[in-house]
Amino acid sequence: MLDRKYIRENRAAVTRAVALKREAVDIEAYYDKDARRRAALREMEDLQAAANAENKGIAARKKAGEDTTDAIARMKRISDRLKELRAVAAAMEEEADALYLRIPNVPHESVPEGGEEANTVMREWGEPWRPERAVRPHWELGRELDILYLEEAARMSGSGFFVLAGDGALLERALVNFMLDLHVEQGYRELIVPYLVNRDAMTGTGQLPKLAEDMYRVEADDLYLIPTAEVSITNLHRQETLSAELLPRRYVAFSPCFRREAGSAGKDTRGILRVHQFHKVEMVRFERPEDSWAALETLTRDAEEVLRRLELPYRVVMLATGDLSFAAAKCYDLEVWSAGVGKWLEVSSCSNFTDFQARRAGIRFKGPGGSAFVHTLNGSGLALPRVMIALLENGQTPEGRVRVPAALRPYVGGREMLG
RNA sequence: GGAGAGGUGGCCGAGCUGGUCUAAGGCGUACGCCUGCUAAGCGUAUGUGUGGGUAAAACCGCACCGAGGGUUCGAAUCCCUCCCUCUCCGCCA
Numbered sequence: 001m002l003d004r005k006y007i008r009e010n011r012a013a014v015t016r017a018v019a020l021k022r023e024a025v026d027i028e029a030y031y032d033k034d035a036r037r038r039a040a041l042r043e044m045e046d047l048q049a050a051a052n053a054e055n056k057g058i059a060a061r062k063k064a065g066e067d068t069t070d071a072i073a074r075m076k077r078i079s080d081r082l083k084e085l086r087a088v089a090a091a092m093e094e095e096a097d098a099l100y101l102r103i104p105n106v107p108h109e110s111v112p113e114g115g116e117e118a119n120t121v122m123r124e125w126g127e128p129w130r131p132e133r134a135v136r137p138h139w140e141l142g143r144e145l146d147i148l149y150l151e152e153a154a155r156m157s158g159s160g161f162f163v164l165a166g167d168g169a170l171l172e173r174a175l176v177n178f179m180l181d182l183h184v185e186q187g188y189r190e191l192i193v194p195y196l197v198n199r200d201a202m203t204g205t206g207q208l209p210k211l212a213e214d215m216y217r218v219e220a221d222d223l224y225l226i227p228t229a230e231v232s233i234t235n236l237h238r239q240e241t242l243s244a245e246l247l248p249r250r251y252v253a254f255s256p257c258f259r260r261e262a263g264s265a266g267k268d269t270r271g272i273l274r275v276h277q278f279h280k281v282e283m284v285r286f287e288r289p290e291d292s293w294a295a296l297e298t299l300t301r302d303a304e305e306v307l308r309r310l311e312l313p314y315r316v317v318m319l320a321t322g323d324l325s326f327a328a329a330k331c332y333d334l335e336v337w338s339a340g341v342g343k344w345l346e347v348s349s350c351s352n353f354t355d356f357q358a359r360r361a362g363i364r365f366k367g368p369g370g371s372a373f374v375h376t377l378n379g380s381g382l383a384l385p386r387v388m389i390a391l392l393e394n395g396q397t398p399e400g401r402v403r404v405p406a407a408l409r410p411y412v413g414g415r416e417m418l419g
Numbered sequence: 420g421g422a423g424a425g426g427u428g429g430c431c432g433a434g435c436u437g438g439u440c441u442a443a444g445g446c447g448u449a450c451g452c453c454u455g456c457u458a459a460g461c462g463u464a465u466g467u468g469u470g471g472g473u474a475a476a477a478c479c480g481c482a483c484c485g486a487g488g489g490u491u492c493g494a495a496u497c498c499c500u501c502c503c504u505c506u507c508c509g510c511c512a
Contacts, residue, residue: 004469042470045481052481055493059438068492075492241429241467364467371467 001360002103008034017106020113020321030099037092044085051078101209105356107321108293108330118320119333125304126313128337129394136396137340138389139271142168144400145419148272159269160261160276162385167418171391171404172279172384174411176254179281179306183381186302188252188283193232195255196223201235204361206327206353213262229255229282230378237286237363237374244367247374248295249286252381254279272385273341279384285377286363289355292375293330296352300332303348303381309407312390313337315344329354336386340393345386350379 007014011031018027058071112118142148147168153161164172184190202208202224207215216225226232233251242249257280268274283302287295300316307314317333324331328351335344355373358364364371395403401419404412412418 038470041481045470048482049480051493056439058493062438072492077492079492243429 001100001356002106003359004034004100007103013106014103018104020107021104021324021326022115022322023102023104023326025099025102025104027099027103030096030103033092033096033099037089037096040085040089040092044082044089047078047082047085051075051082054078101203104326105329105353107324108352111318111324111330112320113322114320115322116320119323120318120320122316122318122332124313124315125308126311126337128313129339130342131339135339135393136400137271138338138392141340141392141396141400141402142271145402147171147418150271157276160274162272162275168388170412171418172388174408175384175387175391176279176281178309178408178411179381180252180254182306182309183252183281183283183302186305188250188302191233191236191251191253193229193236193253193255195226195232195258196221197226197231197235198223201231201238201361204238205231205234205357206325206360207231210326214260216258216260225258226255227259228257228280228378228380229253230284233282233284234357234363234376234378235361237361239362241364241366241371242286242374244288244365247286247288247365248291250283251285252281252283254281256280257383270341272389273345275385281381281384283379283381286358286365286374287377288365289372289375292352292354292377295375295377296330296332296350299377299379300334300350303334303350303379306382306387307334307336307347309405310387310391311405311407312387312394314347325349325351327351327353327356329356334380334382336390338386338390338393340396341389345389347382347386347390348380350377352377 002014007030015027018025054071054075058068058075061068061071112120136144139148139150142150145167147164147166149163149165153163180190196218199208199222202215207224207227211227215227217223218225232255233253236251237249256277258277259275261274261276264274272278283299285295285299304314304316314334314336317335319328319331319333331349331351333346334348334350336347337343338345353376355375357376358373363374363376365374391405392402395405397403397417401417404416404418409416
């Protein structure tokens with residue numbers, strides 16, 4: 001979330017940010033409720049100060065053995081009034097906070113204004129293969145190679161789930177290990193994290209309250225299945241004050257990701273383009289504020305390196321304000337070209353959240369100049385299903401086999417071909 | 420899951436028969452004094468959040484003793500619920 005004071009003192013900028021991000025929050029109502037919250041709080045605190053002073057007098061007189069009946073009667077009146085004021089202040093605070101949690105981060109000035117159509121391609125790498133005749137999409141290749149089962153998964157879990165078998169499972173396992181090794185080499189510390197987290201953690205990274213409908217929830221224990229390891233890694237330092245010399249901190253974790261995809265029924269339904277459960281390798285960085293913009297660039301390069309080594313053509317797209325997620329100030333998507341479906345597929349989002357998540361999750365650092373919120377960033381490195389799709393579809397031979405890029409061969413027993 | 424013991428500042432730890440708690444004391448840290456150097460000694464300071472205030476500070480108020488409720492004129496202290504840690508028992512991959 002944004003600093004309350006910043007919101008108060010930069011009304012035009014915040015109102016504009018809400019519009020640019022196309023958020024539904026009623027910002028006018030927030031300003032009204034926040035003003036009332038502060039008025040109620042002030043009145044309550046002034047009276048509390050009076051009560052504290054009175055109480056000190058009572059304590060001294062009791063100690064001296066004097067009669068305090070009158071003072072206690074006075075205290076009782078103050079206390080009753082205080083109780084009323086406290087209730088009012090709490091109600092005001094609750095109303096203001098409900099809106100406060102829905103105010104998005106402010107886009108960075110370099111982010112283009114507009115919706116999806118304003119997204120900007122920053123650079124492209126590799127040569128997209130656009131075959132004359134249609135080539136097989138991954139679901140056909142998967143069936144022919146006997147490595148991807150969709151109907152079987154649907155029978156036990158419904159649509160949007162899949163089973164990988166044999167070389168399919170091997171390929172995914174190889175990719176995970178390859179990605180983790182690469183990112184560790186780049187300076188990220190590997191973690192294994194919880195896949196179920198509580199409400200506070202989800203609020204900390206900004207999934208709640210906005211995205212409640214997109215998450216799976218375990219009701220008996222009030223826990224949520226993570227939609228990305230970003231949640232678990234970022235909350236690693238929740239409510240902590242790190243000493244300045246511990247920054248930057250860079251982590252990488254592999255995890256399953258669970259998404260209900262409630263708002264996207266009918267989109268990308270074929271094969272494993274959009275699924276409810278998939279694996280992803282995720283990088284998260286905790287940086288000093290002055291370093292975070294440079295860090296976004298290196299984070300993006302670190303993710304790109306995966307695609308380069310896998311010899312997969314891709315492009316880097318800067319998201320426009322309207323396409324930017326709730327908590328992000330700036331984001332680059334990595335899109336890989338896949339010849340079978342003939343599309344650019346999003347395999348990574350690299351974002352700088354500035355201090356937005358850190359303020360929500362209470363992640364500070366402390367140096368000679370006092371304490372401040374860290375900046376958090378994260379980027380996929382990468383999401384597995386769509387990388388699998390691209391490897392299968394781009395790497396297919398006319399005989400129906402699949403070429404393994406050189407960088408991955410050590411992870412598949414040296415094999416050059418699957419199938 | 421059951422029984423018991425705990426959770427207090429950066430750390431340790433007292434307070435827990437309710438009121439000068441504005442949380443003792445120690446350690447650590449910073450600065451100063453002293454001192455061939457270092458150490459020791461002496462002195463001072465030392466959290467977070469938030470509201471007001473200011474050009475910015477200074478400064479003033481409020482809150483914070485695991486979390487949330489309650490009792491009371493008044494809660495670190497009494498009561499309730501929950502969370503976490505430790506010990507023992509049970510169950511279990």
